[in-house]
Amino acid sequence: MSFNIALSGLAAAQKDLNVTANNIANVNTTGFKESRAEFADVYASSVFSSGKTKTGNGVQTTTVAQQFHQGSLQFTNNSLDLAITGEGYFATSQDLGSQDFTYTRAGAFKLNKDNFIVDANGSYLQGFPVDVTTGDNTSVSLSTSSAIQIPDSSGSPRATNSVYSSFNLDSRSIAPTLPFEPTESATYNSSTSTTVYDSLGEPHVLQLFFVKTDPAVNDNEWKVHATLDGKAFGANGVEQTAAPYTPITTFKFNSSGLPESTDGIANVGNTFNPLSITGGGVGTPGLSDLLNNGATFPASVEINWRDQVGTANKVPSQYASRFEVKALEQDGATVGRLAGIDIGTNGKVVASYSNGDSTFLGQVAMVRFSNSQGLQQVGSTGWKKSLTSGDPIAGEPSSGTLGNINSSALEQSNVNLTNELVDLISAQRNFQANSRALEVNSTIQQSILQIR
Numbered sequence: 001m002s003f004n005i006a007l008s009g010l011a012a013a014q015k016d017l018n019v020t021a022n023n024i025a026n027v028n029t030t031g032f033k034e035s036r037a038e039f040a041d042v043y044a045s046s047v048f049s050s051g052k053t054k055t056g057n058g059v060q061t062t063t064v065a066q067q068f069h070q071g072s073l074q075f076t077n078n079s080l081d082l083a084i085t086g087e088g089y090f091a092t093s094q095d096l097g098s099q100d101f102t103y104t105r106a107g108a109f110k111l112n113k114d115n116f117i118v119d120a121n122g123s124y125l126q127g128f129p130v131d132v133t134t135g136d137n138t139s140v141s142l143s144t145s146s147a148i149q150i151p152d153s154s155g156s157p158r159a160t161n162s163v164y165s166s167f168n169l170d171s172r173s174i175a176p177t178l179p180f181e182p183t184e185s186a187t188y189n190s191s192t193s194t195t196v197y198d199s200l201g202e203p204h205v206l207q208l209f210f211v212k213t214d215p216a217v218n219d220n221e222w223k224v225h226a227t228l229d230g231k232a233f234g235a236n237g238v239e240q241t242a243a244p245y246t247p248i249t250t251f252k253f254n255s256s257g258l259p260e261s262t263d264g265i266a267n268v269g270n271t272f273n274p275l276s277i278t279g280g281g282v283g284t285p286g287l288s289d290l291l292n293n294g295a296t297f298p299a300s301v302e303i304n305w306r307d308q309v310g311t312a313n314k315v316p317s318q319y320a321s322r323f324e325v326k327a328l329e330q331d332g333a334t335v336g337r338l339a340g341i342d343i344g345t346n347g348k349v350v351a352s353y354s355n356g357d358s359t360f361l362g363q364v365a366m367v368r369f370s371n372s373q374g375l376q377q378v379g380s381t382g383w384k385k386s387l388t389s390g391d392p393i394a395g396e397p398s399s400g401t402l403g404n405i406n407s408s409a410l411e412q413s414n415v416n417l418t419n420e421l422v423d424l425i426s427a428q429r430n431f432q433a434n435s436r437a438l439e440v441n442s443t444i445q446q447s448i449l450q451i452r
Contacts, residue, residue, distance in 0.1 A: 031106030086403020157201025
């Protein structure tokens with residue numbers, strides 16, 4: 001019996017050494033969780049045995065339990081490196097469309113040849129579907145998750161639909177005496193320009209000219225002319241090829257230098273009424289006729305005399321101050337190339353393009369388990385669900401008990417090397433002590449055999 005007791009002690013000490021050595025070996029493994037060997041004593045019992053005289057039958061390994069406490073973060077320069085702070089796991093699948101998920105805390109992701117986000121084993125990172133414009137979730141179920149793919153195609157062009165312009169016109173300006181001519185600076189007081197885009201994403205220069213009316217005719221009045229790539233046009237968007245040029249609109253300011261009326265009509269609000277320029281198209285005259293590349297503008301291009309968000313202090317004015325552009329924006333965009341990928345703490349994956357556009361591609365899926373220590377280890381710092389772990393509970397990062405996602409960071413192993421080295425020494429001494437007990441038992445057996 002004593003042989004068996006010593007042997008069980010040797011086996012337990014060996015198990016402890018193996019677990020400790022595995023922890024030390026993985027001290028630099030991203031997302032690794034240390035293990036702890038847990039033991040229990042062994043007692044044989046029967047209805048006829050006396051509990052007062054039991055000596056015990058040795059030791060047994062009850063479990064090797066993983067410890068899922070947080071590891072420290074290591075920050076990197078790769079936006080696809082992800083670390084979870086708090087509870088939760090990434091979900092990955094070996095094949096596209098597979099529902100056989102593996103769960104991991106190792107967030108060293110990269111792109112494969114098809115621009116899918118994958119880990120070092122080629123498993124696909126799963127994400128929830130989102131609205132491409134707002135980023136709002138459409139589902140947080142693992143059954144609707146899919147592999148996240150980063151498009152390498154160009155961002156689609158967007159034709160200009162609205163222009164936003166605000167300015168201060170100098171009330172001290174003198175009305176020109178010559179008829180307006182866009183190529184003659186003496187025929188207008190001030191001008192400004194912006195780039196607008198057609199349906200193919202080609203840029204065009206929209207220039208606005210401000211001409212003060214003779215005070216003897218109309219006081220505090222300004223006429224606005226416009227050209228597209230140097231071609232003058234009227235409010236109907238039709239090109240004007242020769243003088244006299246018709247203005248696209250007429251402004252009138254009150255004695256305080258604030259907007260009063262547009263084309264003789266009282267303003268709605270505290271700025272000039274918006275101007276709708278006919279964009280034209282097939283069979284309809286308008287701005288599109290000024291193009292020669294086969295592109296078009298929207299049916300109507302609106303010019304708003306304010307900034308895009310309607311800031312109160314950026315309305316047009318006529319003060320005794322130099323000409324100043326307060327706002328000049330438009331909502332079109334040219335063709336854009338993928339410029340970068342950003343992943344927020346909520347897991348939203350956003351693609352940014354060189355034309356200023358951004359698109360939501362998905363949201364990194366996160367799951368949690370009722371009993372993490374019940375997860376089944378499958379290697380490569382991955383786990384599978386089991387009967388004791390319970391089913392995965394999916395959700396958005398930063399919601400409920402799920403943790404946050406840190407982009408450009410990796411969670412390091414949670415192994416404390418100092419503690420492991422101390423445990424290694426302790427396990428070694430335990431092994432030696434049990435070996436000594438086995439040796440003593442052998443000596444006693446030999447002595448008994450030599451009795452004559």
